Amino acid sequence: MTLIGLTTLFLVPIAVGIRIRHDFTRIERLEQARQSISKAIEVARRSDMFLMHRYIEPGNTNGRFVPDQEYTDLVKMWTDATSHPEAIDALDATGRSNWRSGTTLVSHWIESFLVRYAGKGNYPSTHDFELEEPRFRHGLNALLAARDGAADQQDELRKKQAWLNTAQLTVVTPMAIICFALAFLAWMNVRTLQQTWMREREISASLAVAVQESNHRIKNNLQVIGALIDMKMQEPGAMVPKAALEDVVHQVRAVAAVHDFFSHELRSDQIQGDQMLRRLVELTASPIGLHVDLETEAMALAVRQATAIALITNELLLNSGKHGATEARVEMKTAGTVAWLRVSDNGPGFPPDFDATVNANLGLALVDTLARHDLQGDLLCSNDGGATVEVTFPLAGAA
Numbered sequence: 001m002t003l004i005g006l007t008t009l010f011l012v013p014i015a016v017g018i019r020i021r022h023d024f025t026r027i028e029r030l031e032q033a034r035q036s037i038s039k040a041i042e043v044a045r046r047s048d049m050f051l052m053h054r055y056i057e058p059g060n061t062n063g064r065f066v067p068d069q070e071y072t073d074l075v076k077m078w079t080d081a082t083s084h085p086e087a088i089d090a091l092d093a094t095g096r097s098n099w100r101s102g103t104t105l106v107s108h109w110i111e112s113f114l115v116r117y118a119g120k121g122n123y124p125s126t127h128d129f130e131l132e133e134p135r136f137r138h139g140l141n142a143l144l145a146a147r148d149g150a151a152d153q154q155d156e157l158r159k160k161q162a163w164l165n166t167a168q169l170t171v172v173t174p175m176a177i178i179c180f181a182l183a184f185l186a187w188m189n190v191r192t193l194q195q196t197w198m199r200e201r202e203i204s205a206s207l208a209v210a211v212q213e214s215n216h217r218i219k220n221n222l223q224v225i226g227a228l229i230d231m232k233m234q235e236p237g238a239m240v241p242k243a244a245l246e247d248v249v250h251q252v253r254a255v256a257a258v259h260d261f262f263s264h265e266l267r268s269d270q271i272q273g274d275q276m277l278r279r280l281v282e283l284t285a286s287p288i289g290l291h292v293d294l295e296t297e298a299m300a301l302a303v304r305q306a307t308a309i310a311l312i313t314n315e316l317l318l319n320s321g322k323h324g325a326t327e328a329r330v331e332m333k334t335a336g337t338v339a340w341l342r343v344s345d346n347g348p349g350f351p352p353d354f355d356a357t358v359n360a361n362l363g364l365a366l367v368d369t370l371a372r373h374d375l376q377g378d379l380l381c382s383n384d385g386g387a388t389v390e391v392t393f394p395l396a397g398a399a
Contacts, residue, residue: 027157037147040081050070099142271306276309290320338392340392
């Protein structure tokens, strides 16, 4: 009996340890595969957003091609995401099949269809888009299925590890009464397994928090977009003018610019205002032919502040273009615990005795609401060689 106990205590921990190390290696390889697939999915979704960067000019039904560099960057990101096929070798046959199917369809979408939006080939018709878009969706769903399959395989391996640990304890504990010394070795093995579980639980908890924060930010941005659309629908008339819809499109891009910066760091609750503002000015000024001189200091803005600043700047630049201005200047700086945003142009300026709380149109009323309620600041309208609007607000977290 003693010999059996010694043999069991010696062989069972070794066998279980070898098996668990083998499974843990597979889990790590599956995690690498899942990350590679996630990267490809991110690029595929960005390729879908590529269509939103087309700017439609009034009277021009053919559209306006996006800059060639944007398409070149998109192709490079896709190539980088799919250039290591060995990364998905850990997947089962179904997962590898989904990967091959998804990358083939999405590659066709990016390299053979979207290229035409970059001015290379005939501009696609509505019929072409209706044929290609379902294929792209099918490819994206195949990639999602491959990623989910990798996660399912990881879960099965973790369950197997848990079962192996339980079985080991069931066998080793009685035998430890016979041979305490060898039982100590088994205990060390169990402790290693527990540390592995704790690390896996910490990773899972971090992912859960990140997803929750991301969903919360998306919900808030969707609420802002809904509010902007509601404002346009409240205008008189049975139909919404095309110009009003174009304004909403620009406002949605402003919110998207803020969300894009947050998506790079899900755990962050602040954004670099100068970088966000630079990207926003590029998106807003170029389509309307407005030359903008930007001067801003590096500063961290809270979620609500960044969204409000983006919408205010977008609205004021659009107003400048609508009123005939050809040049504008955007400044954002700090003075102690207070920051200020100033947008000025070379247009006709405001009428005499203009009061934003009384005479403002819908766009400027939106600016006034954002400045006073979202930023808890003050709005000042004046004329200085054109219209000048200045918003002063306290920085988030300032004492």
